[in-house]
Amino acid sequence: MTDTPQFAPGFAMNKRELLSLIGKSAGAGAMLMAMAPLNQAHASTFTGPIKLDGGAKGKSVLVLGAGVAGMVAALELSRAGYEVKVLEYNPRVGGRAWTIKGGDTFTELGGATQTCEFAEGNYINPGPWRIPTEHGGLIHYCQELGVALEPFQQNNYNAYLHSTSAFGGQPQRYKTIQADYYGHVSELLAKAVNQNALNDAVTAEDAEILLESLRSWGALDSNMRYVRSAESARRRGWSKGPGGGLTAEPIPSDPLDISTVLKSGMWRNIGTHLSNEHQHAIFQPVGGMGQIAAGFDRAVGHLIRLNSKVTAISQDDSGVTVDYMDTRTEERLSARADYCICTIPLSVLAQIPLNVNAPLAAAIKAVPYRPSVKIGLEFKRRFWEQDEQIFGGITSTNLPISQISYPSYGYGSRGPGVLLGAYTGGAMSYELTGQSPAQRVQRAVDWGAQIHPQYREEFMNGISVGWHRVPWTLGCFGMWSEESRATHYRNLCEIDGRFMVAGEHASYIGGWIEGAITSSLDVIERLHQRVQAG
Amino acid sequence: MTAKTPLAALAAVTLALSGALAAGADAQTAPASPVGADADSTAASTTISGPTGADVYANVCAACHMPDAMGAVGAGFYPALANNPRLLGSRYPAYIVVKGMNGMPPMADMLDDQQIADVVNYVRTNFGNDYPGPISPTEIAALR
Numbered sequence: 001m002t003d004t005p006q007f008a009p010g011f012a013m014n015k016r017e018l019l020s021l022i023g024k025s026a027g028a029g030a031m032l033m034a035m036a037p038l039n040q041a042h043a044s045t046f047t048g049p050i051k052l053d054g055g056a057k058g059k060s061v062l063v064l065g066a067g068v069a070g071m072v073a074a075l076e077l078s079r080a081g082y083e084v085k086v087l088e089y090n091p092r093v094g095g096r097a098w099t100i101k102g103g104d105t106f107t108e109l110g111g112a113t114q115t116c117e118f119a120e121g122n123y124i125n126p127g128p129w130r131i132p133t134e135h136g137g138l139i140h141y142c143q144e145l146g147v148a149l150e151p152f153q154q155n156n157y158n159a160y161l162h163s164t165s166a167f168g169g170q171p172q173r174y175k176t177i178q179a180d181y182y183g184h185v186s187e188l189l190a191k192a193v194n195q196n197a198l199n200d201a202v203t204a205e206d207a208e209i210l211l212e213s214l215r216s217w218g219a220l221d222s223n224m225r226y227v228r229s230a231e232s233a234r235r236r237g238w239s240k241g242p243g244g245g246l247t248a249e250p251i252p253s254d255p256l257d258i259s260t261v262l263k264s265g266m267w268r269n270i271g272t273h274l275s276n277e278h279q280h281a282i283f284q285p286v287g288g289m290g291q292i293a294a295g296f297d298r299a300v301g302h303l304i305r306l307n308s309k310v311t312a313i314s315q316d317d318s319g320v321t322v323d324y325m326d327t328r329t330e331e332r333l334s335a336r337a338d339y340c341i342c343t344i345p346l347s348v349l350a351q352i353p354l355n356v357n358a359p360l361a362a363a364i365k366a367v368p369y370r371p372s373v374k375i376g377l378e379f380k381r382r383f384w385e386q387d388e389q390i391f392g393g394i395t396s397t398n399l400p401i402s403q404i405s406y407p408s409y410g411y412g413s414r415g416p417g418v419l420l421g422a423y424t425g426g427a428m429s430y431e432l433t434g435q436s437p438a439q440r441v442q443r444a445v446d447w448g449a450q451i452h453p454q455y456r457e458e459f460m461n462g463i464s465v466g467w468h469r470v471p472w473t474l475g476c477f478g479m480w481s482e483e484s485r486a487t488h489y490r491n492l493c494e495i496d497g498r499f500m501v502a503g504e505h506a507s508y509i510g511g512w513i514e515g516a517i518t519s520s521l522d523v524i525e526r527l528h529q530r531v532q533a534g
Numbered sequence: 535m536t537a538k539t540p541l542a543a544l545a546a547v548t549l550a551l552s553g554a555l556a557a558g559a560d561a562q563t564a565p566a567s568p569v570g571a572d573a574d575s576t577a578a579s580t581t582i583s584g585p586t587g588a589d590v591y592a593n594v595c596a597a598c599h600m601p602d603a604m605g606a607v608g609a610g611f612y613p614a615l616a617n618n619p620r621l622l623g624s625r626y627p628a629y630i631v632v633k634g635m636n637g638m639p640p641m642a643d644m645l646d647d648q649q650i651a652d653v654v655n656y657v658r659t660n661f662g663n664d665y666p667g668p669i670s671p672t673e674i675a676a677l678r
Contacts, residue, residue, distance in 0.1 A: 089609040109606035347637025348610035368639035433597035468597045471608020
């Protein structure tokens with residue numbers, strides 16, 4: 001198809017006609033890809049909107065936690081006729097689907113309160129921040145709830161790779177490292193083929209094809225060498241780029257030698273962008289992940305009681321009783337329902353009195369929570385765009401900040417601009433989390449200035465979230481190992497009497513909202529089957 | 535350490551944590567596995583450098599238990615280590631540091647035996663605690 005009538009305004013074509021048209025003109029592969037945006041083919045276990053037919057038999061469900069898992073359960077179960085109530089600790093809905101923008105305050109454990117000073121329109125997402133194409137469940141709910149999406153730049157070829165132990169600490173453009181790595185590997189492999197070193201692995205005919213593919217993949221010259229040439233410059237960048245008029249003639253650049261490329265270690269960063277969840281197209285909600293929370297709030301907000309801290313969960317033969325405290329008045333209250341779906345992070349749930357069988361009790365205690373810190377920094381101007389032509393995407397570094405992510409919105413605005421100045425995991429997260437918010441921000445500025453010297457002149461303010469100081473998660477997300485999966489995962493997901501668990505921690509997509517959604521849909525389907533069976 | 539209660543607690547912790555030890559290390563060093571997450575792998579350091587127990591406390595423990603060791607309370611809580619009679623025996627806190635507990639990640643892959651011994655001894659003799667009998671790196675190795 002050379003034109004795309006299905007996207008033209010006012011052009012109506014039903015789904016079957018469209019798929020038939022694509023199938024005729026482009027083959028089955030194109031048809032499969034075309035099905036994805038229509039919610040028929042997805043890479044996660046999401047297979048389309050859930051259907052809970054047959055009625056709710058007058059049953060009630062108490063949902064604990066108004067994050068995405070809890071709100072999906074509330075939305076779908078209330079539609080199916082169940083009486084649903086949701087208890088949420090925070091004074092807002094959304095959980096880790098959370099955006100911090102100017103004027104917002106955040107009080108972490110230990111009491112430090114930060115008030116975000118960002119200019120209007122600027123924000124950071126302290127938790128999840130991108131929506132891969134294959135996360136069909138989340139894309140479905142965004143579409144259904146009116147949450148607008150825009151592209152998230154994951155891999156920007158003009159962003160940097162940086163290492164304090166390579167190139168004297170000078171950042172390198174991603175495209176340069178990738179081009180030189182691919183180019184040298186191609187040249188070496190071509191040499192091996194031409195020296196008949198691979199005769200056991202490829203036929204003579206295939207060797208010819210392989211050589212041609214290597215020339216294409218590595219930007220090799222006619223002699224199968226990766227050298228200074230127009231071909232390599234088109235990948236790695238020119239010494240002087242092409243233009244028009246008398247100054248038009250481009251000058252190719254000199255590739256790095258292979259030893260430099262290998263010893264830099266920067267090839268490690270190529271793989272990051274190749275995983276399914278980091279492949280383009282990736283999206284973000286316009287205005288931040290908090291818009292997902294707002295979308296669900298519009299749909300199920302009337303079912304949610306905020307400021308409610310769960311203190312005990314007790315099930316018996318006829319239902320589940322949940323004791324909770326109003327965090328504003330400290331009033332002790334309780335709620336009761338036929339069933340309870342608990343989306344409270346395991347780090348917190350493990351501390352709440354709960355009567356379940358030993359296998360589930362052990363599973364709840366078996367999942368440590370990942371340390372992570374994100375720091376948002378606001379600058380007077382978008383120097384990364386104005387000075388360095390970096391529009392969105394991610395710079396990777398071996399500095400403790402790990403990466404700098406440039407905003408995938410507001411391109412070209414004069415400023416102020418906000419970037420993600422640190423996103424850490426592992427050991428450094430504990431150290432940063434243990435410091436004051438002001439110290440974290442100052443250190444992120446000091447480190448980042450090694451990559452962008454403009455930091456010094458342009459910095460305005462910053463905000464930080466150390467996830468182990470987040471009062472309602474005690475960590476970023478659940479960390480499973482193969483061993484703990486084998487021992488505990490199924491026990492965690494099984495319904496225990498009238499109590500069941502949902503959330504990213506009960507999924508194989510940990511730390512992503514899609515894990516929370518598919519976990520929630522899986523458990524409410526099983527609950528509904530049980531209710532139907534009587 | 536009075537004999538019965540801490541030993542019972544230790545046994546309960548052992549039971550609860552079977553299988554949890556490898557979780558922290560695996561997820562921190564291999565986030566691109568099928569157990570992946572919305573977090574990129576980082577080339578930044580995965581170990582803590584700090585020559586003294588006080589450094590290790592500040593760079594690791596204080597993230598949750600707080601710089602003054604008073605802990606914190608939100609939807610969940612971090613126990614105070616200050617004035618804590620559970621630190622009477624050295625093996626209990628050492629075991630928790632090595633193996634983790636509930637949502638607390640195990641620190642075994644991030645800290646060496648000397649660092650764990652140092653921080654346990656530091657906490658047991660500071661923040662209002664004054665317990666005799668420091669633990670040795672050899673004893674830490676035996677807990678791994």
